[in-house]
Amino acid sequence: GAVVSQHPSWVICKSGTSVKIECRSLDFQATTMFWYRQFPKQSLMLMATSNEGSKATYEQGVEKDKFLINHASLTLSTLTVTSAHPEDSSFYICSAPGHLYEQYFGPGTRLTVT
Amino acid sequence: RKEVEQDPGPFNVPEGATVAFNCTYSNSASQSFFWYRQDCRKEPKLLMSVYSSGNEDGRFTAQLNRASQYISLLIRDSKLSDSATYLCVVNPQAGTALIFGKGTTLSVSS
Numbered sequence: 001g002a003v004v005s006q007h008p009s010w011v012i013c014k015s016g017t018s019v020k021i022e023c024r025s026l027d028f029q030a031t032t033m034f035w036y037r038q039f040p041k042q043s044l045m046l047m048a049t050s051n052e053g054s055k056a057t058y059e060q061g062v063e064k065d066k067f068l069i070n071h072a073s074l075t076l077s078t079l080t081v082t083s084a085h086p087e088d089s090s091f092y093i094c095s096a097p098g099h100l101y102e103q104y105f106g107p108g109t110r111l112t113v114t
Numbered sequence: 115r116k117e118v119e120q121d122p123g124p125f126n127v128p129e130g131a132t133v134a135f136n137c138t139y140s141n142s143a144s145q146s147f148f149w150y151r152q153d154c155r156k157e158p159k160l161l162m163s164v165y166s167s168g169n170e171d172g173r174f175t176a177q178l179n180r181a182s183q184y185i186s187l188l189i190r191d192s193k194l195s196d197s198a199t200y201l202c203v204v205n206p207q208a209g210t211a212l213i214f215g216k217g218t219t220l221s222v223s224s
Contacts, residue, residue: 032209034211034212036211042216043118043214043216043217044201044212046211046213049211093157093158095211095212097208097209097210100208101145101205101208105157107157108155108156108157
């Protein structure tokens, strides 16, 4: 099946710094990618939809100026957490839709802000 | 009301037990339905799709009731390796983001 990679797989950063997470479709092109966030013992919640060549669409309550999304090519979407704070510590996962209802998930990035 | 609701769990069962998970969804126009499995600190992995006619994959049986907006998963002859969190997932339409339930944790012990 199709493969989606994420980098880094885990990152620890200090409060106030920015962190960039990359999501790549390795063997297919993705005009759309989804970014989810999962807090401990919670469900995956959609943060935003990344669209190649256009602005991302953010879900209600997600600050677009804090979570910057760039989808500059058909195989790469990036999520930058700006001025990270401890409450941003979470598991961030991207996915790309495939044929019909298939979705391909990246392995996730665990962010810890100290 | 949450879009996808699941049994709270956790379910702690001995090896060989049969366990059933239930899920309800709020959007009657939803198009497709899935059960995903998520291991600790990992991404969710598709376990099986769910159809109105019911479908079976080895020890796993999934069922969808569109009229009552209810989805179920039955695991027979539980194995230690079945220990994980099971996520009920709904896709409103093809190409859109998935909507996840909170998940139900299963722990199978010897």
